[in-house]
Amino acid sequence: MLRSCAARKRRRVGPPGARSAPAVLSVARVSPQTLRPEKTTPARAVARHGWPQALGTVLAGLIVMVVVASLGLWAAGAADLPDNAFPRVVAATFVTAVGGTIELSGGAGAIAETQAGLTVIPLSVTLAGALVMAAGFLRPLRHRAVAGAPELAGWAARIAVLWLAALIGLSLGARQTFAIPLGEVGDFFGTSAEVGFEAAVAPTVFFGLLWLAGVFVLALLVSRAPLPARLLRFQESVRPAAYAMVVLLLAYVALGLVIGVVVALTRGHAAETAAVILLGLPNVVWLVFTIGLGATWDGQVEGPFGLPMPKLLDQVMRGPDVSTLDLGSLAEFDGRVWWLVVVNAVLLLGAAFVMAVRSPARVRLWQHAVHMTVALLLTVLMICLVARISAHYGLSVLGIGDLGGDLSGELFLRPRMWSALGFAVLWGLVTGFVGGVLAKGVRRRGAVDGVG
Numbered sequence: 001m002l003r004s005c006a007a008r009k010r011r012r013v014g015p016p017g018a019r020s021a022p023a024v025l026s027v028a029r030v031s032p033q034t035l036r037p038e039k040t041t042p043a044r045a046v047a048r049h050g051w052p053q054a055l056g057t058v059l060a061g062l063i064v065m066v067v068v069a070s071l072g073l074w075a076a077g078a079a080d081l082p083d084n085a086f087p088r089v090v091a092a093t094f095v096t097a098v099g100g101t102i103e104l105s106g107g108a109g110a111i112a113e114t115q116a117g118l119t120v121i122p123l124s125v126t127l128a129g130a131l132v133m134a135a136g137f138l139r140p141l142r143h144r145a146v147a148g149a150p151e152l153a154g155w156a157a158r159i160a161v162l163w164l165a166a167l168i169g170l171s172l173g174a175r176q177t178f179a180i181p182l183g184e185v186g187d188f189f190g191t192s193a194e195v196g197f198e199a200a201v202a203p204t205v206f207f208g209l210l211w212l213a214g215v216f217v218l219a220l221l222v223s224r225a226p227l228p229a230r231l232l233r234f235q236e237s238v239r240p241a242a243y244a245m246v247v248l249l250l251a252y253v254a255l256g257l258v259i260g261v262v263v264a265l266t267r268g269h270a271a272e273t274a275a276v277i278l279l280g281l282p283n284v285v286w287l288v289f290t291i292g293l294g295a296t297w298d299g300q301v302e303g304p305f306g307l308p309m310p311k312l313l314d315q316v317m318r319g320p321d322v323s324t325l326d327l328g329s330l331a332e333f334d335g336r337v338w339w340l341v342v343v344n345a346v347l348l349l350g351a352a353f354v355m356a357v358r359s360p361a362r363v364r365l366w367q368h369a370v371h372m373t374v375a376l377l378l379t380v381l382m383i384c385l386v387a388r389i390s391a392h393y394g395l396s397v398l399g400i401g402d403l404g405g406d407l408s409g410e411l412f413l414r415p416r417m418w419s420a421l422g423f424a425v426l427w428g429l430v431t432g433f434v435g436g437v438l439a440k441g442v443r444r445r446g447a448v449d450g451v452g
Helices: 002-012 051-075 086-097 123-141 149-173 184-189 201-222 229-267 270-293 311-317 327-331 335-357 365-386 417-440
Strands: 101-108 112-119 175-180 193-200 297-302 323-325 389-397 400-402 409-415
Touching (some): 051 123, 051 149, 086 101, 086 175, 086 193, 101 201, 149 193, 193 201, 201 229, 229 365, 270 327, 270 365, 270 417, 297 311, 311 323, 311 327, 323 327, 327 335, 335 365, 335 417, 365 417
Antiparallel strands (some): 101 193, 297 409
């Protein structure tokens, strides 16, 4: 009441007839919140990327890879291996998934000698780990406009140090020895042969770190994460093409997963199909992708070995002679193989369209064709390097060659590199040009600034 009377008196001050001045807001009427300075709150908080976040990324990648490998090996029957070897086989699968080396050895003293070797990458385990590690690496970089090279290098180094420790630990655990009966010869001499595997630590560490670096580089190329200033000039041409190739490869994996699930539900053999999906699905679908382009692979399956692949490929490759895998040879067993050409055409045109839409508007049609060609060429080269398989096993007793039967065998699958790369160039030029033409009508205005 007293404040209001005082305010009315102040308003009456002034000569008679004069227009009253505007009332001055009393300090007593100003709330404490009004006097506080306004705080500028960022729209989105920047995620931290210290050691705890690096540990979380590495643990997530390890858990996913180990779980996928364990389920795939369990479906393949590896849980019944003697001497509780299953965990060590899982560790060996992880080692090969990141490009590490598994050395096989064995024998029975002076009586028997084992010659064995294995080169294979379970790409389902590899792909699962790569996706999780890439997501963990990119997460702190979201909502960022700029990221300096020292910051990116420091963040990657933290993950790499912890990843190195995991590589060493799993490499040391990936070793096991199994006893193999020699039949009548073994009974006569009272002995049995042994065969075992052991991870080579040094090559595993080297290729495991190289694999991690490749995952990080590809993640930066594909995503919208900020790049250092010196690399910004490359993102207009490289980033849309890299994104399109990743989408293409994942589309093939998704298509193969759908087909595998349908086959498991309708034709039985659910365990075998699950083993293929969880261990070698990309091995199968990316191989089929290159064959659909026109590439040729040479392969052979002999002895007790079996391919973690559809029966069609096993039928073509099984025998004493080297077999040729291409559209013609596969069509002799199943004429539906020619549909691979149609599927390739549709998916490649879709990838080229995505690349063109994400490219700046000033990119010309011939540049789209060149970008698609280079990207597809590198993609097919990668498939040819990681999808090849080589395995052999032989047992000689008293210096007498391989005993044959279930005690020896050979398996290999390798591409004819130049034919695969040649067809990649042809498909890249055609689909890149057509994709650029299709994207002209849908590219939004101002796309010149959309780097992708």
